[in-house]
Structure formats: C-alpha cells, structure tokens
Amino acid sequence: MDWSVLGENAGLLAHGLLVTLEVSALALVLALALGVIVASLRVAPSPPLRRVATAYVEVLRNIPLLVQLFFLFFALPSAGIRLDAFLCGVLALGVYTSAFVAEAIRSGIAAVPQGQLEAGLSSGMRYATAMRTIVLPQAVAKTIPPLGNTTLNLIKNSSLVSTVSVLDVLGTANLIGSRTFEYVPMFVGAAICYLILTIPTAFAVNRLEKRYAR
C-alpha cells in the first residue's frame, strides 16, 4: 500500500468533494421544492389529489435510487431524451429525496391540531392561505429533525452519481484506485471527504433536534 498516492491526488479528491457538494446542494433544493408541493397535496381536501401524492411517495420510496438513476441515464435516451450524467444525478437524487421530504413534512403537518386549519378556514381564509400562514409555520418546527436526517442521507446517496461516470468524491477515488491499484488509500481518502461533509451536518442536525425536541 502506497499512501503517497493520496497526497498526489489530493487536488482531484478536493475537486470531487466540490462536485459532491454541488450535486447535493442542487438536489436538496429540488427535493425541498417538490417535497413541499407533494406534502401539501397529501393533506389536500381533495381525495384524488391525496391519492396521487401518496402514490408518488410510495413509488419513489420503494424503488432503489440506483434503478431510478439508471432509468434517467440509460432508458430516457431511447425515448429521445438525452440528459448529461450530472443532470441525471441531480434529477434522480432530488426526485427520490423529495418523497422523504414530503413524508417528513406530512407528519409535521399531521402533528398540527386540525382545529388550527379549521379556525383559519372558518374565518374566511382560502385553503392555500390557511395552510401557508397557519399550518405550515407550525409544522416546520416538527419537520426539522427528520429533514436533517434526510439531508444527511441525500449527501451520502449523492455517491451513486459515480455509477453514471460523474467524478464526485467516490467516482474520483474509484477511478484513481483502478489506475494505480491503490484502492485502500483512495477509499480511505474518500471516506475522510465524506466525514468532512457529514459530521458537521450530523452535528447541526443533533443541535436542531435538541432545540426543537418538545
């Protein structure tokens, strides 16, 4: 085992770290946006809308992310839709995670007493206004801890983009490992990169959890 390979390729790994961050950040934005919409539909007054949203969550949660990613990368081109690997990664990761975000928000909304919504509606608010100004702000507090965990999982799941040739942390480590056969140092280096990302996130999640634990 030659650990100097790690030093020689530190720059490439750091670049991979940047790519991992980029994929994670973009996917998180997408997941939050879609998740909020789907969660609102899951508690909507219209049963068909609720059913569509439930199906969305159940389907996405129960199919492996890798299959969804491969679908975008390998199957869509046969339908004439060609997306580059990075975009496939962001889309797959964002859409997959949105199901977990929606679940986290839904359980947060469910924890807000029904009377709050009814009070808003009976004082003449439209459903969307009551949701936005009364229910959602209260739900957010209960949603923060599970959302933190979802974010942590998203960062870890972003490593799957390496399977469609994106050079994130894992992709870079794997590539250099396969060229030099120094897999051990490269994977240890990759592990350190992930710890740099996940440990502070986990720490922040823990603190938020303690603050909102009531």
Next chain:
Amino acid sequence: MDLSWLFNGPTLIFLAGGLGITLELAAISIAISFVAGVLLALGRLSRFRPLSLIVTTYIEGMRALPVLLVIFFAYFALPRILGVKLDPFVAGVIALSAFTAALVAEIVRAGILAVPKGLTEAALSQGLSQAQVLRIVTLPIAVRQMMPALVAQFVTLLKDTSLTAVIGILELTRRGQIVFAQPPFQPIPVFALIALIYFTANFGLSQIGRRLEARTL
C-alpha cells in the same frame, strides 16, 4: 408494442433468478446485521468505557459514510488488507451487513433506552440475573418498540442490494442491465418491470412489518 422479447420464458427466468439473488443478499444481510446490531447496541450501552468508545466510533463512522463506498471498499480494498480474494457476493454481504448493523444498533439502542427503568429494576429485585433480565424483560419490550424503524431499515437494505450490481453481482438490477443491452435494446420496458418487482418486494416487506407490529403490540 411487441414485448415478446421481454415476456418470454428464458428472459423472465433470468430476471427471476436475479430477484432470487437480491432476496438472498437481503435475507442473509438482514440476519447478520440484526444479530450484529443487537451486539453493537449492547456494546455501546456497556459500562466498560473502552468497549463503548470503540463501538460508538464504529457506529458513528459507518453512519457517516455512503453505503456505496462501503461496498466498493469491501470488494476492492478489503482483499488487499486481508490478502484473500473475495467473491463479489461475499463482499456484498460483508458491506451491507457491516453498514446496516450500525443503523440497526442505533434503533436497538433507542428501543432499549425506551424500556422503563422500573421494569428492569423490578425484574432484578425478583432475583433474575442481568442476562435473564435482558433476555426476558428488556429485549422483548425493546423489540416491540423498534419494529417500525427496523422494518424501514430493512426496506432500505433491500433497496441497497441494488448497489451490488456495480461490483458485478448478478442480482436483479444487474440482470436488467444485461437484458436491455441486448437486441432490441429497449431499456424502458425492462426498467418498468424491474421497478415493479422492487416495489412489490419492498411494499410486501412493509406490509409484513405492519402485521408483525400489530401482532407484537
């Protein structure tokens, strides 16, 4: 649309074999990670500091890493450390079990901590030994508490088995790739079928979990 290239005996048997390997991987890893997870949880709760420290480091470290990295490590790096060649299936089981055990350990620990202290104290004061209390009182109650989280974790594990496709295990996802890489090169129906199979398996596992919950509560 003619789908006879997909819905014919040999192809379906090929894919069913992949599902078999997927389920085998999941079942073996569930069994190992459950036993290891309980042991790790007990280790973390141990009053012997060095043991609790080592186990905590392992659990927190594993939880901070992507499972795909653990799989790559087990397949490419572990043989270099151990000096033996590992079969992909064995590497897959090692990686999935080592990873899931850390998550199971946290679920078990939360379950054990949720058991009221009075119950264990009552059992101890009746003259039961520490081990008996753990086996007869603490664990059965803890298992009931942690059933939903445990089942969710095993659904995650079943999904994670798909990642072993990248180290060449011929499980469901890998076999799907092989099927659509052949004429007539139509990936969409193949993916639809594979997704449906995973969905059914995971949904079924969740339902079994729900039934277990209802029975144990």
